[in-house]
Amino acid sequence: MAALALTRRVTAAVKNKCLSSSLPARRWLLSAAYTDSKVWEATEKDPQNLAVLASFMDRTYDRNLPVSSLTVSRFVDNISSREEVDQAEYYLYKFRHSPNCWYLRDWTVHSWIRQCLKYGAKEKALYTLKNKVQYGIFPDDFTFNLLIDSYVKEGDFKSAFSVVEEVMLQEAFDLPTTQILSLYTLGSYLQTATWDEERALGASLLICGLKQDNTIGLSAQLLGNALLGKVEILKGIHAVFKGMPLSWARGYLGRALTVMEKVASASGDVKLSKDTLDYMSDLLQQLSSTSDSDSSGEESGGEEDKKDTVDEDDLAEQAKLPEYAGRFKELSNQLEAQGKVDSSSFQGLVTALAQQNLAAAEKPDLEQYESRIQAWEAEKKQLIQREKEMREKAEQEKERRLAAKAAAQQA
Numbered sequence: 001m002a003a004l005a006l007t008r009r010v011t012a013a014v015k016n017k018c019l020s021s022s023l024p025a026r027r028w029l030l031s032a033a034y035t036d037s038k039v040w041e042a043t044e045k046d047p048q049n050l051a052v053l054a055s056f057m058d059r060t061y062d063r064n065l066p067v068s069s070l071t072v073s074r075f076v077d078n079i080s081s082r083e084e085v086d087q088a089e090y091y092l093y094k095f096r097h098s099p100n101c102w103y104l105r106d107w108t109v110h111s112w113i114r115q116c117l118k119y120g121a122k123e124k125a126l127y128t129l130k131n132k133v134q135y136g137i138f139p140d141d142f143t144f145n146l147l148i149d150s151y152v153k154e155g156d157f158k159s160a161f162s163v164v165e166e167v168m169l170q171e172a173f174d175l176p177t178t179q180i181l182s183l184y185t186l187g188s189y190l191q192t193a194t195w196d197e198e199r200a201l202g203a204s205l206l207i208c209g210l211k212q213d214n215t216i217g218l219s220a221q222l223l224g225n226a227l228l229g230k231v232e233i234l235k236g237i238h239a240v241f242k243g244m245p246l247s248w249a250r251g252y253l254g255r256a257l258t259v260m261e262k263v264a265s266a267s268g269d270v271k272l273s274k275d276t277l278d279y280m281s282d283l284l285q286q287l288s289s290t291s292d293s294d295s296s297g298e299e300s301g302g303e304e305d306k307k308d309t310v311d312e313d314d315l316a317e318q319a320k321l322p323e324y325a326g327r328f329k330e331l332s333n334q335l336e337a338q339g340k341v342d343s344s345s346f347q348g349l350v351t352a353l354a355q356q357n358l359a360a361a362e363k364p365d366l367e368q369y370e371s372r373i374q375a376w377e378a379e380k381k382q383l384i385q386r387e388k389e390m391r392e393k394a395e396q397e398k399e400r401r402l403a404a405k406a407a408a409q410q411a
Contacts, residue, residue: 029149029152029153029180029181029184029354029358030145030146030149030177030181030358030362031359031362033362033366034145034149034177034362034365034366035146035149035150037114037118039369039370039373040110040111040114040373043373043376043377044377045077045078046074046077046078046384047078048074048075048077048078050075050078050079050084050087053071053074053075053078054075054087054091056071057071057072057075057091057094061094061098066098066099066100067091067094067095067098067100068100068387069095069100069103069104069105069108069383070380070383070384070387072091072092072095072104072108073105073107073108073111073380075087075088075091076088076092076108076111076112076115077111079115079119081119082119082120082121084119085115085116085119085121085124086121086124088112088115089124089128089135092104092112092128092135092136092137093134093135095136096134096135096136097134101136104136105376105379105380106140106376107373107376107380109136109137109138109139109140109143110139110140110142110143112125112128112137113125113137113139113143113146113147114143114146117146117147117150122147122150122151122159125147126147126159126162126163129147129162129163129166130162130166132166138170140172140372141172141174141175141177141178141365142175142365142368142369142372144163144166144167144172144178145175145177145178145181145365147163148160148163148164148167148178148181148182148185149181151163151185152181152184152185152188157185157188157189157192158189158192160185160188160189161185161186161189161193161197161200161201161204163185164181164182164185164186164204164208165200165204167182167204168182168200168203168204168207168208168245169244169245171207171245173207173208173211174211175361175365176357176361177358177361177362177365179208179211179212180350180353180354180357180358180361181354182204182208183205183208183209183216183220183350183353184347184350184351184354186201186204186205186208186220187346187347187350187351188347189201190223190346190347198227198230198231199227199228199231199239199240199244200244201224201227202223202224202225202226202227202228202230202231203224203228203244203245203246204224205220205221205223205224205227206220206221206224206225206228206246207224207245208220209221209223209224213270214270215269215270215271215272215273215342215349216346216349216350216353218259218262218263218270218272219272219273219276219342219346219349220346221256221259222256222259222260222272222276222277222280223276223279223280223346225252225253225255225256225259226252226253226256226276226279226280226283228240228246228252229251229252229253229254229255229256229283230253230283230287231252232250232251232252232253232314232317233253233287233317233318233321234287235310236310236311236314237250237313237314237317240252250313250314250317251317251320253284253320253321253324254320254324256280257324257327257328257331259272260272260277260328260331260332260335261331263335263340264331264334264335264338264340270340271335271339271340271341271342272335272340272341272342273341273342273344273345273346273349274341274342274343274344274345275345275346276346277332277335277341280328281328281332284321284324284325284328285325287321288321288322288325
C-alpha cells in the first residue's frame, strides 16, 4: 500500500541519519540484591501436589463452580519445572474466564513472573503480559523491573521494549528505577524499532519523559512527540491515540517545538541532546519531502489508503509542516547560541543516569518490596483462615442435613 511504503521510507531515512553515535548498550542494570529471589522464597509456602490440585480445579470447573484465588495461588507457588509453567498458564487462563476473575491476587502475578524467570520461560511471562486481558496479568512496578532487567541483561531489547510498552499502557512509570530502566531500554531500541512500533515507542518516551524535568526527560519528550507527530502526519490523529493513554488533541509536532521553547526559556543547566535535535530535523525534512511528493501526485494511491483515517483537520495539520520546519530552525539556532545543546547522545545520557542514580533508587524499592510481602502474607493468612472457616461451616451443614435425613427415615 502506498501509505505503508511512505511510512517505511520516512522511518528508514531518519534512522539511517540519526542516533547512530549512541554508546553501545551495557548489559547490566539492576543489582544482584534487587533481583535476588531469597526474600520471596523465604515466605511461607503451602506445599501441594499439583496433580491433585489440577484434578480438583478441573472437577470444579466441570461443575460450573468457581475456583478460589487461593487455589490458583497455590498452584503457581508450587511450580517446580518448565512443564508445570505451561500447566499454570492454562489455569491462569481458566481462572480469568471464571466468575472469580477479578480476584487474582497481586502476589500470584508476582509469583508467576518469578517462576517464569526461574524455569527459563520468560516468553510465557511476556506472552501472558501482552495478553493481560486473557490472563489477568497486571504486574506491579517491582515485578515489571525484574522482567525488563532480565531481557536487558541478555541484550534482548525488543522483548524489553515490549515490557516497557505494557508499563506505558498501565501508566506505571512511578518508580525512579522503572523510569531509568525504561529510558535505557527505549534508547537502546530506538535505532532498531520497526516503523509499526514507533507509535508505542513515541508514547513510552513521552509519558516516561514527563516524569523527569531534566535534560534526559525533556529529550525523551522531544523524541516522543516527534515520533507521534510523524504518525499523526502520515496516518491522522486517530491512529495516534487509539488504544493509548494519549491526548487526542492535534499537533504533536507542535508540542515537540514547545519542548524546545521550554528549554530555551528555562533557567539552569537543562539542555536537549544533539542527536534528538538531529532526529527531529531529519524527520521534518523527510516529512516535508514526502508531503511534496504526495501533492505532486507521485503517491496518489496513498490518499485512497488514508481516506478512512485522515480528515480535513489532519490535512490542515499536514499543511503546517513548512511552519514547523521554520520554527524548528529558529529554536535550534537559539538553543545553540544559549549553549543548551548537549553533545552527549541520548543513550549516553541515560547510561550515565543509570550508573549514577540507579543504585540509590533501588534501596526504597527493596524496602517497599519487603513491606509488600509482609502485607501479602497477612492477607494470605486471612484468606486461609476464611477458607478454613467456610469448610468447617460446610461440613457442619452437611452433618446437619445427614442427621435430619436419618431422623426422617427413622420416623
